[in-house]
Amino acid sequence: MFHDLSIFTSRTERLAIPALSRRQLLGTTATVALAAGVMTTAFGRKALAAAGFSDDQKLALLRMARDIYPHEKLLDNAPYQAVIDGVLAEAGKDEKVAKLVTDGLADLEKRANGVYKSNYVGVKDPLQREGILRQIELTDFFQKIRGGLLFGLYNNKSLYPKFGYDGSSWEKGGYVNDPSFGKVDWLNL
Amino acid sequence: MAAAKFDLNDDSVVVIVGSGAGGGTMAHELSQKGVKCVVLEAGKTLSLDDIENDEWAMFMKISWLDKRYSGGTWHGSVNHPNLPAWIVKGLGGSTVHWAAVSLRYQPHEFKMLTTTGGIPGANIADWPVTYDEMKPYYDKAELKMGVTGDVTGMPHLPWSSDFKVLAEGARRIGYNKITAGPMAINSKERDGRPACQQIGFCMQGCKIGAKWSTLYSELPKAVDSGNCEIRTNCMVLKIEHDKSGKVTGVVYADKDGKQQSQKAKVVCVAGNSIESPRLLLNSASSMYPDGLANSSGQVGRNYMTHMTGGVYAVMPGKVHQNRGTQVAGIVRDEAHHDAKRGFGGGYTLEKLTLGLGFLSAFMVPGPTGWGHKVSGALEKYDQTSGVWICGEDMPQEQNGIELHKTEKDQYGLPVPIVKKTDHPNDTNMRNHAYKQMASIYDSLGSKEIWNLPAYPASHNMGSNRMSEKAKDGVVNSYGQSHDIKNLFVSDGSQFVTSASCNPTLTIVALAIRQAEYLADQLKKGAI
Numbered sequence: 001m002f003h004d005l006s007i008f009t010s011r012t013e014r015l016a017i018p019a020l021s022r023r024q025l026l027g028t029t030a031t032v033a034l035a036a037g038v039m040t041t042a043f044g045r046k047a048l049a050a051a052g053f054s055d056d057q058k059l060a061l062l063r064m065a066r067d068i069y070p071h072e073k074l075l076d077n078a079p080y081q082a083v084i085d086g087v088l089a090e091a092g093k094d095e096k097v098a099k100l101v102t103d104g105l106a107d108l109e110k111r112a113n114g115v116y117k118s119n120y121v122g123v124k125d126p127l128q129r130e131g132i133l134r135q136i137e138l139t140d141f142f143q144k145i146r147g148g149l150l151f152g153l154y155n156n157k158s159l160y161p162k163f164g165y166d167g168s169s170w171e172k173g174g175y176v177n178d179p180s181f182g183k184v185d186w187l188n189l
Numbered sequence: 190m191a192a193a194k195f196d197l198n199d200d201s202v203v204v205i206v207g208s209g210a211g212g213g214t215m216a217h218e219l220s221q222k223g224v225k226c227v228v229l230e231a232g233k234t235l236s237l238d239d240i241e242n243d244e245w246a247m248f249m250k251i252s253w254l255d256k257r258y259s260g261g262t263w264h265g266s267v268n269h270p271n272l273p274a275w276i277v278k279g280l281g282g283s284t285v286h287w288a289a290v291s292l293r294y295q296p297h298e299f300k301m302l303t304t305t306g307g308i309p310g311a312n313i314a315d316w317p318v319t320y321d322e323m324k325p326y327y328d329k330a331e332l333k334m335g336v337t338g339d340v341t342g343m344p345h346l347p348w349s350s351d352f353k354v355l356a357e358g359a360r361r362i363g364y365n366k367i368t369a370g371p372m373a374i375n376s377k378e379r380d381g382r383p384a385c386q387q388i389g390f391c392m393q394g395c396k397i398g399a400k401w402s403t404l405y406s407e408l409p410k411a412v413d414s415g416n417c418e419i420r421t422n423c424m425v426l427k428i429e430h431d432k433s434g435k436v437t438g439v440v441y442a443d444k445d446g447k448q449q450s451q452k453a454k455v456v457c458v459a460g461n462s463i464e465s466p467r468l469l470l471n472s473a474s475s476m477y478p479d480g481l482a483n484s485s486g487q488v489g490r491n492y493m494t495h496m497t498g499g500v501y502a503v504m505p506g507k508v509h510q511n512r513g514t515q516v517a518g519i520v521r522d523e524a525h526h527d528a529k530r531g532f533g534g535g536y537t538l539e540k541l542t543l544g545l546g547f548l549s550a551f552m553v554p555g556p557t558g559w560g561h562k563v564s565g566a567l568e569k570y571d572q573t574s575g576v577w578i579c580g581e582d583m584p585q586e587q588n589g590i591e592l593h594k595t596e597k598d599q600y601g602l603p604v605p606i607v608k609k610t611d612h613p614n615d616t617n618m619r620n621h622a623y624k625q626m627a628s629i630y631d632s633l634g635s636k637e638i639w640n641l642p643a644y645p646a647s648h649n650m651g652s653n654r655m656s657e658k659a660k661d662g663v664v665n666s667y668g669q670s671h672d673i674k675n676l677f678v679s680d681g682s683q684f685v686t687s688a689s690c691n692p693t694l695t696i697v698a699l700a701i702r703q704a705e706y707l708a709d710q711l712k713k714g715a716i
Contacts, residue, residue: 169242169390187353
């Protein structure tokens with residue numbers, strides 16, 4: 001359906017996001033808060049160790065994920081981290097994926113340094129970071145992360161309520177008898 | 190009555206390729222008239238138990254995902270390179286997925302050449318059948334499907350919040366053709382199916398069967414008649430013919446991938462507008478080197494999808510677009526023809542719910558659909574309202590179904606390339622619709638309006654079009670091949686022009702008419 005349908009067909013097994021036992025800090029642009037989101041799950045720790053990614057690389061991936069679909073106030077790091085953990089787990093098992101991520105991150109850092117004399121995470125303005133990502137948006141690396149996020153954030157039933165989306169309704173008999181059905185208070189209807 | 194079982198060598202049967210709106214209706218109509226038929230469905234058996242209120246889960250479960258290429262210059266050739274069409278591979282075909290809008294063609298929409306006087310660059314033609322001839326079949330189709338409105342006497346469905354929002358905006362800019370129907374969704378219990386519960390997710394398959402689908406309406410009735418056998422997971426590869434040129438049966442791959450040959454007295458092709466011409470082209474022989482039924486050269490050409498697009502806007506208050514049927518109502522003030530607007534034909538505005546999953550994917554489709562604007566809009570999901578635009582699409586010879594020269598699919602058949610390029614008429618009409626929708630949403634106080642390009646097409650039409658004369662098209666007004674009398678096309682690929690309405694009701698009406706004609710011809714021994 002999108003740039004590469006295989007993104008979705010190959011990803012369905014990972015749609016189940018690992019349940020997180022504790023609420024994490026809200027993600028902000030501060031590195032400190034980002035760092036709190038890294039390596040929090042056993043799944044994540046194992047994956048990261050296997051793939052041999054540095055803390056800086058992991059932070060850059062999380063920052064990048066948050067910049068692709070920013071929800072600074074709405075979502076904490078957990079759903080983003082779950083997607084990143086999934087990609088790193090894959091990288092731990094597949095050298096091609098590891099290379100895709102390693103090279104992609106190196107390219108990202110080079111671009112950040114070239115324009116802003118800073119690593120990616122250190123670029124303070126979110127719009128400037130988005131601008132850097134626009135330069136790489138057609139790469140397989142970027143699309144791998146984006147494809148995962150599209151599912152991990154917006155097809156994630158545990159997050160539906162945050163967006164005001166109700167999800168499945170047949171179990172509760174639909175909306176035919178729901179008091180909200182057909183009401184539009186701001187139009188007095 | 191027990192389900193029928195026919196021998197592969199039984200050459201008295203009508204073989205129907207496909208079980209959707211066209212094929213499923215043919216199976217039902219023919220079997221009621223005592224005509225024996227075998228339905229070969231490429232997809233798997235589905236039931237209500239398979240239906241979930243989950244957009245992506247159902248997309249993966251029911252979509253036709255065999256290899257295809259998008260061609261032409263529409264944005265999908267970049268953004269949806271392997272998904273030119275969004276249709277179903279499964280029992281019931283795309284009647285599992287359809288949203289149930291059941292508008293009739295307007296009388297002038299059967300005569301677009303006469304109406305417009307012709308449009309340069311478009312292969313526009315009048316249908317060889319008129320509205321007056323179609324009217325009794327539209328009536329029958331509405332009774333069969335349970336379409337809300339005068340013919341069935343079933344009231345339209347109640348207005349959801351989201352439709353009230355669209356209706357209010359439409360009213361504010363002076364529109365008044367605003368209705369919650371006609372829909373082939375039960376507003377009362379009817380024909381063994383329950384009344385709609387406003388569940389939503391109509392296009393993921395109706396969980397309770399309130400929406401009409403051949404899956405649980407026509408096909409079981411056909412089987413119960415004792416005259417119809419349905420074989421699922423059976424992909425027809427080729428139609429065979431004898432020395433006289435008449436078709437004699439089909440070769441298909443069964444559920445185990447094994448090739449089988451089913452003899453037939455008549456073959457009805459109803460595989461949707463990509464697979465139907467593809468099958469005719471793939472059946473080329475020394476006698477028919479350009480494919481079956483193709484003396485006109487029109488097989489696979491004039492492919493139409495509707496001029497389409499979407500508009501979604503963030504409202505000042507809650508809308509809860511997901512609470513109710515997916516297409517809860519329509520606005521038809523622009524459905525007429527008026528050349529002064531800068532285009533021929535008209536369009537319908539149809540309120541369309543997208544869930545969070547699909548809205549996130551389609552606000553800006555393709556690889557560039559991300560960033561703070563997209564994510565910011567998604568945070569206001571429950572304030573978002575939107576429509577789908579359904580307009581007359583220009584038939585053009587350059588738009589069509591071609592066979593890939595080297596690449597083969599899992600059945601060993603050449604992969605189809607589906608080419609679609611907008612005609613300037615399409616572009617002008619789309620821009621007009623975007624402008625009108627902007628006025629509607631602006632009148633409601635929206636400060637954020639998103640114009641969406643076409644989705645992968647669910648309305649696929651025209652690639653085996655009807656014509657009065659054999660040199661202009663593939664089939665006559667009954668869907669019968671001009672070249673081969675016992676070969677019929679029974680789906681939307683017969684369409685000459687696309688009109689400003691969803692195609693399913695017209696596919697069903699044409700199939701009822703075709704079945705009547707075919708049964709009569711068989712009785713007379715004319716075939």
